[in-house]
Amino acid sequence: MTFVYLLVFGFAATAVLGLITSWIDRKVTARVQYRVGPPFLQPFIDIVKLLGKETLIPAGASKGTFLIAPVIGISGVIAVATLLWVNQFFSEGFMGDWIVTIYLLAIPSLSIILGGFASRNPLASLGASREMKLVIAYELPFILAALVPVINAHSIRLSVIIDSQAGGVFAGSLSGILALIVAILCVQAKLALVPFDIPEAETEIVGGALIEYSGPGLAIFRLMKNMLFFTLPFFLIILFFGGLRLNGINILWTVLEYVGIVAIITVIRNTNPRVRIDQAVRFFWGPMTLIAIVAVVLALKGL
Amino acid sequence: MGKTIIPIGPYHPLQEEPEFFTLTVEGETVVDIDMRMGYNHRGIEKLSEMKTFENSTFVVERICGICSTSHPYAYTRAVEDIFPMEVSMRSKYIRTIIAEGERIHSHLLWLGLAGHFLGYNTVYMWAWKLREEILDVMEILSGNRNAYAMFKPGGVRRDINAEDIPISLKKIDSILPTLDMLKKAVLDDPVLHARLKGVGVMSYQEAIDFSALGPTSRASGVARDVRKDSPYGAYQEMEWDMIVTKNGDVFDKAVIRILEMFEAAKIMKYCLNNLPDGEIDAKIKDVPPGEGIGHIEAPRGETFHYVKSDGTNRPVRHKVRAPTFMNLPTYKATIKGQTISDATIILAAIDPCYCCTERIAVKDGKGRMLYNGQDLIRLSRSKTEKIRQRMGGR
Numbered sequence A: 001m002t003f004v005y006l007l008v009f010g011f012a013a014t015a016v017l018g019l020i021t022s023w024i025d026r027k028v029t030a031r032v033q034y035r036v037g038p039p040f041l042q043p044f045i046d047i048v049k050l051l052g053k054e055t056l057i058p059a060g061a062s063k064g065t066f067l068i069a070p071v072i073g074i075s076g077v078i079a080v081a082t083l084l085w086v087n088q089f090f091s092e093g094f095m096g097d098w099i100v101t102i103y104l105l106a107i108p109s110l111s112i113i114l115g116g117f118a119s120r121n122p123l124a125s126l127g128a129s130r131e132m133k134l135v136i137a138y139e140l141p142f143i144l145a146a147l148v149p150v151i152n153a154h155s156i157r158l159s160v161i162i163d164s165q166a167g168g169v170f171a172g173s174l175s176g177i178l179a180l181i182v183a184i185l186c187v188q189a190k191l192a193l194v195p196f197d198i199p200e201a202e203t204e205i206v207g208g209a210l211i212e213y214s215g216p217g218l219a220i221f222r223l224m225k226n227m228l229f230f231t232l233p234f235f236l237i238i239l240f241f242g243g244l245r246l247n248g249i250n251i252l253w254t255v256l257e258y259v260g261i262v263a264i265i266t267v268i269r270n271t272n273p274r275v276r277i278d279q280a281v282r283f284f285w286g287p288m289t290l291i292a293i294v295a296v297v298l299a300l301k302g303l
Numbered sequence B: 001m002g003k004t005i006i007p008i009g010p011y012h013p014l015q016e017e018p019e020f021f022t023l024t025v026e027g028e029t030v031v032d033i034d035m036r037m038g039y040n041h042r043g044i045e046k047l048s049e050m051k052t053f054e055n056s057t058f059v060v061e062r063i064c065g066i067c068s069t070s071h072p073y074a075y076t077r078a079v080e081d082i083f084p085m086e087v088s089m090r091s092k093y094i095r096t097i098i099a100e101g102e103r104i105h106s107h108l109l110w111l112g113l114a115g116h117f118l119g120y121n122t123v124y125m126w127a128w129k130l131r132e133e134i135l136d137v138m139e140i141l142s143g144n145r146n147a148y149a150m151f152k153p154g155g156v157r158r159d160i161n162a163e164d165i166p167i168s169l170k171k172i173d174s175i176l177p178t179l180d181m182l183k184k185a186v187l188d189d190p191v192l193h194a195r196l197k198g199v200g201v202m203s204y205q206e207a208i209d210f211s212a213l214g215p216t217s218r219a220s221g222v223a224r225d226v227r228k229d230s231p232y233g234a235y236q237e238m239e240w241d242m243i244v245t246k247n248g249d250v251f252d253k254a255v256i257r258i259l260e261m262f263e264a265a266k267i268m269k270y271c272l273n274n275l276p277d278g279e280i281d282a283k284i285k286d287v288p289p290g291e292g293i294g295h296i297e298a299p300r301g302e303t304f305h306y307v308k309s310d311g312t313n314r315p316v317r318h319k320v321r322a323p324t325f326m327n328l329p330t331y332k333a334t335i336k337g338q339t340i341s342d343a344t345i346i347l348a349a350i351d352p353c354y355c356c357t358e359r360i361a362v363k364d365g366k367g368r369m370l371y372n373g374q375d376l377i378r379l380s381r382s383k384t385e386k387i388r389q390r391m392g393g394r
Helices: A002-032 A042-051 A063-089 A097-105 A107-118 A122-153 A158-163 A174-190 A215-241 A250-270 A277-300 B044-049 B053-061 B070-082 B089-117 B121-142 B164-187 B190-196 B204-209 B214-218 B250-273 B323-334 B340-349 B373-390
Strands: B003-008 B020-026 B029-036 B290-298 B301-309 B315-321 B369-371
Touching: A002 A042, A002 A063, A002 A215, A002 A250, A042 A215, A063 A097, A063 A107, A063 A158, A063 A215, A097 A107, A097 A122, A097 A158, A097 A215, A107 A122, A107 A215, A122 A158, A122 A174, A122 A215, A122 A277, A122 B003, A158 A215, A174 A215, A174 A250, A174 A277, A215 A250, B003 B340, B020 B340, B029 B323, B044 B053, B044 B315, B053 B070, B053 B315, B070 B089, B070 B290, B070 B301, B070 B315, B089 B121, B089 B164, B089 B250, B089 B340, B121 B164, B164 B250, B190 B250, B190 B340, B204 B323, B214 B250, B214 B301, B214 B323, B250 B340, B301 B323, B315 B323, B323 B340, B369 B373
Parallel strands: none
Antiparallel strands: B003 B020, B020 B029, B290 B301, B301 B315
């Protein structure tokens, strides 16, 4: 049964939904920029095409680490997606799966750092070190924001968090709104999208940690990022909107919530230039952490 | 912390031209920069010396795809400088219109690219979409979107039709509100302020020392503009402002370019409204022996041409200096102490055009000149002769 969960929900469903999300993102971006945008199947075609390309390993790179890094990354996403799906539809979570989710969500970033440093390319290690700084920057406000639903639900079980929002979603309270804002900006950084695409920065460090990847390795990293693009909004919906509700009129609400979060992320990415890494760190440790702390205090006071 | 070398180029997604910078970095801080050019030497000057005075105009037009009018303008002025002659007022107005249209589309192109380098692709696409509109105006006026082929020594090749003027004026007026919106979007964006202010600062003295040109120098407070300092064309005929700012950072360079577009539109509109009657071509028959210089304010700064004639129908010497040649060394002043994140936008801030700048001289490691242009021509001829003999010869 675990195998089915992993393969069907964790991988297949997440990958398909993630690729569709990335198509929505690309299409909306294109329309904002007076372009036509890619056809619906383009993200799928991209991945399939990349899988068929040659894998080049740079001379002097740490071969094993270089090849294993994308696999580690995608395993992390599959694990976290499975955990979320299982909690959503089968209520088969366990005590403390909220903590495990937070941990597993850091694995994709770690795999990028690993791959970057293993490439033996100055630009890749620059990208990896930027990713490292960014992780340090956004993790604290992200965890604080994710703590608000835990305080409201009095549980670190995701299924309990979902169930306790049956009467009213957490995003309806003041603390929930503040935490949601912080969480969305942290998700922006987790997905490495503008203004926080500092680790990749195509025009500065030519793709950063991914510069030496080609073929299946790059395909897996791309797929990992697309799957994250579904998983992170999904996690936010579980935390702040009581999960995906697929009964009656609630389907409409669920779709609206999901597309709304994705649209906000896309709009932020299209109306901002890239910030510098020191500015990003100051932004997350300053205002974002403060807002998150305020949200936590308000949640403790029951607001 | 150890020093690392970060290469930019010769092939790099940053700028679609062959150039090579080696940034010496400590952590994320750039401590030194080394520049290497010469990947795309095209022998334009030599080519130009093999063509007639009139045909050379088309060669110099292809020095740069963006300033495709600046080079012919400077070249024709150089030829007209060889002997005393007067270009008709109407052709001066037409030249000014084309030159200012080019300034608008060149600055829009830079604005888009600057946005792209900052990861702000929306500005990139919007600026380039707006650029299409101004290219349409240029097509109405000259028949071409780029490389207008309007210039010839002694005047212009094509007249502007009276019925095209109202259409062009209407089109320019329709562009201005969008341009204004783009200006507000760029100049009032707090994130852009955070990214660009105080970045890549060049002081007044450094701008003087490096002999920076155009918007690069005007951003540092050096009021230097050929259109004002040594007026040509129709620039004396109307009121317009030279935009000068004080801070010398990347933000000020952007401000200068954005505000200059409005001035350029103003000049274009004045010229179109007040186009005088008259001939458009002085019909030069012979160019007497002598030498002449022509300089004009291109979008990137002063473009300078020198032409020498020996009385035949070809220039015996033609020398080109593109503005980037003077602006490029300012990197030494602007980039040191900045982070790698800012390096790209600082490199882009002078609006570089490397292929226009390419020239060649061979030096040894100590900086002594081994071959100059004449020596290289001699070497090339002897090589050709050797190859010819090896292949059977004539």
